[in-house]
Amino acid sequence: MGKAERKRWSEDFSEWYNELIEVAGIQDKRYPVKGMNIWLPYGLKIMRNIEKFIHAEMERTGHEEVLFPALIPETEFQKEAEHIKGFEGEVYWITHAGLDPLDVRLILRPTSETAMYSMFSLWIRSHADLPFKVYQIVNVYRYETKHTRPLIRVREISRFFEAHTAHDSYEDAERQIKEDLEIFDRLAKFLALPYIVSKRPEWDKFPGAYYSVGAEVMMPDGRTLQIGTMHNYRQNFAKAYNIQYETETGDHEYVHQTTFGMSERLLAAVIAVHGDDRGMVLPPTIAPIQVVIVPIPKKDSEADVFAYARELAEELRTAGIRVHVDERDIRPGRKYYDWELKGVPLRIEVGPRDVEGKKAVLARRDTLEKITVERDNIVGEVRKTLDAIHENLYQRAKEFLEGHIKRVDTIEEAKAVFEDRRGIVEIPWCGEEECGLKMEEELDAKMLGIPYPEEDAKAPEGKKCPVCGREARFIARFARTY
RNA sequence: GGGGCCGUGGGGUAGCUUGGUCUAUCCUGCGGGCUUUGGGAGCCCGUGACCCGGGUUCAAAUCCCGGCGGCCCCA
Numbered sequence: 075m076g077k078a079e080r081k082r083w084s085e086d087f088s089e090w091y092n093e094l095i096e097v098a099g100i101q102d103k104r105y106p107v108k109g110m111n112i113w114l115p116y117g118l119k120i121m122r123n124i125e126k127f128i129h130a131e132m133e134r135t136g137h138e139e140v141l142f143p144a145l146i147p148e149t150e151f152q153k154e155a156e157h158i159k160g161f162e163g164e165v166y167w168i169t170h171a172g173l174d175p176l177d178v179r180l181i182l183r184p185t186s187e188t189a190m191y192s193m194f195s196l197w198i199r200s201h202a203d204l205p206f207k208v209y210q211i212v213n214v215y216r217y218e219t220k221h222t223r224p225l226i227r228v229r230e231i232s233r234f235f236e237a238h239t240a241h242d243s244y245e246d247a248e249r250q251i252k253e254d255l256e257i258f259d260r261l262a263k264f265l266a267l268p269y270i271v272s273k274r275p276e277w278d279k280f281p282g283a284y285y286s287v288g289a290e291v292m293m294p295d296g297r298t299l300q301i302g303t304m305h306n307y308r309q310n311f312a313k314a315y316n317i318q319y320e321t322e323t324g325d326h327e328y329v330h331q332t333t334f335g336m337s338e339r340l341l342a343a344v345i346a347v348h349g350d351d352r353g354m355v356l357p358p359t360i361a362p363i364q365v366v367i368v369p370i371p372k373k374d375s376e377a378d379v380f381a382y383a384r385e386l387a388e389e390l391r392t393a394g395i396r397v398h399v400d401e402r403d404i405r406p407g408r409k410y411y412d413w414e415l416k417g418v419p420l421r422i423e424v425g426p427r428d429v430e431g432k433k434a435v436l437a438r439r440d441t442l443e444k445i446t447v448e449r450d451n452i453v454g455e456v457r458k459t460l461d462a463i464h465e466n467l468y469q470r471a472k473e474f475l476e477g478h479i480k481r482v483d484t485i486e487e488a489k490a491v492f493e494d495r496r497g498i499v500e501i502p503w504c505g506e507e508e509c510g511l512k513m514e515e516e517l518d519a520k521m522l523g524i525p526y527p528e529e530d531a532k533a534p535e536g537k538k539c540p541v542c543g544r545e546a547r548f549i550a551r552f553a554r555t556y
Numbered sequence: 557g558g559g560g561c562c563g564u565g566g567g568g569u570a571g572c573u574u575g576g577u578c579u580a581u582c583c584u585g586c587g588g589g590c591u592u593u594g595g596g597a598g599c600c601c602g603u604g605a606c607c608c609g610g611g612u613u614c615a616a617a618u619c620c621c622g623g624c625g626g627c628c629c630c631a
Contacts, residue, residue: 097567106624106625107625108624108625108626221627222626370594371593373592373593405592405593405595405596407593407594407595408596409595410595411596423594425594426594435594
């Protein structure tokens with residue numbers, strides 16, 4: 075794994091993370107409202123690069139972008155019983171306009187189902203309108219009562235992605251979930267993030283959903299972070315919001331619906347999963363600066379390292395690489411630390427020796443290794459190295475994830491995992507809620523669910539549920555979560 | 557849901573127990589100058605803070621109440 079140390083990263087992750095968010099210029103947490111932070115330019119640029127990919131994927135898969143208002147009337151919000159039960163404890167209410175109380179109170183959207191679906195019932199008329207696929211990236215508000223954490227648990231999720239679809243059958247909705255998983259997989263590869271997908275247990279599905287699926291990554295401290303969800307609503311919302319279409323035979327049917335959700339947690343995952351003691355390590359795909367060139371001037375040298383650096387930069391820029399020349403009047407060492415903290419994947423150092431010998435020194439952020447290359451091959455070498463960095467980040471994270479998944483047969487073994495290095499425990503389960511909740515309590519962990527797709531979720535022959543002793547039907551996953 | 561700790565320049569802190577030279581400490585950052593430049597060099601000058609509101613008192617960073625904000629533990 076190279077010489078990059080990840081001691082503080084792994085042993086004191088919480089503090090490492092909090093500090094890094096600020097010093098690396100991602101967010102300023104000092105805004106005086108709990109759980110609402112300010113995006114700083116550098117952090118926002120990274121997030122925008124992630125979103126660019128998401129927009130492209132939406133375009134590719136035929137989703138149209140929309141923008142709904144942030145306010146939802148109480149009357150719309152209350153139409154789906156389970157949904158309101160799930161969210162009423164954490165919505166912000168708007169009760170007054172100026173000095174007057176509102177006749178119909180408004181909520182700040184915690185998610186947009188209830189804002190969108192009354193409109194869906196107006197828009198969707200015929201089977202020809204289906205499948206109907208829209209998405210938006212907006213801010214949503216949830217009054218979190220647990221302690222907040224930047225990008226991870228916030229009261230204003232400022233980059234909330236939500237795709238909403240409507241279909242003429244359960245099967246077509248299922249096909250949509252598959253497509254969502256494929257999109258998610260492409261995004262995860264783009265971010266060099268290995269992940270697992272689980273079907274949530276009944277007691278933890280999204281309020282109003284028929285079933286929910288969640289994608290998790292492994293954080294440095296062995297806890298998991300959910301970074302994507304897909305829900306099949308069946309006709310639950312369609313019935314509550316009267317979303318019907320006319321079939322080819324003239325009958326009226328309720329649509330089947332799905333949603334797919336993600337947020338700035340994607341960035342949190344990138345920062346946490348790939349980081350090390352020196353700061354962030356950004357995958358080249360989303361790094362605002364992919365290559366930083368640091369000129370190393372020498373007092374009694376004729377060589378113009380600055381001109382040489384600019385020349386290299388121009389050539390790389392022309393080749394489509396995001397490059398920056400750091401010409402600040404400070405010592406080179408200081409610059410190295412700055413850009414390492416900010417996660418720039420590749421640094422090029424050019425001093426008088428390099429100018430004279432027509433060379434350049436490439437320093438990788440992930441492994442901290444340095445190699446000297448010929449100036450004439452610079453574009454090829456940089457491309458090759460950026461690719462290698464991306465691949466290495468993915469492999470390193472994959473090993474970490476896989477090394478933190480353990481399959482056990484008993485509660486005792488599972489407990490031992492959580493006492494030791496944590497991670498994800500896979501344990502046989504009969505499928506009964508009572509036994510699942512019992513295990514959550516015993517392990518002081520959450521059931522993520524069963525592996526998805528469900529073909530992978532079946533328990534091997536002869537395995538017993540460690541709580542009730544009956545034949546196990548599934549493999550259930552448990553973890554401490556964020 | 558229950559309990560505890562905390563809030564001092566941009567960041568990190570000393571001071572609070574026992575109110576009074578606190579005109580508030582130190583490190584860092586930031587602006588300027590000299591000097592330096594293959595991994596955070598040094599020196600000099602400058603800059604900048606007691607979360608908000610109320611109370612007690614001759615006197616509040618310090619004590620009390622409330623609010624806002626942050627952190628931790630338990631369920």
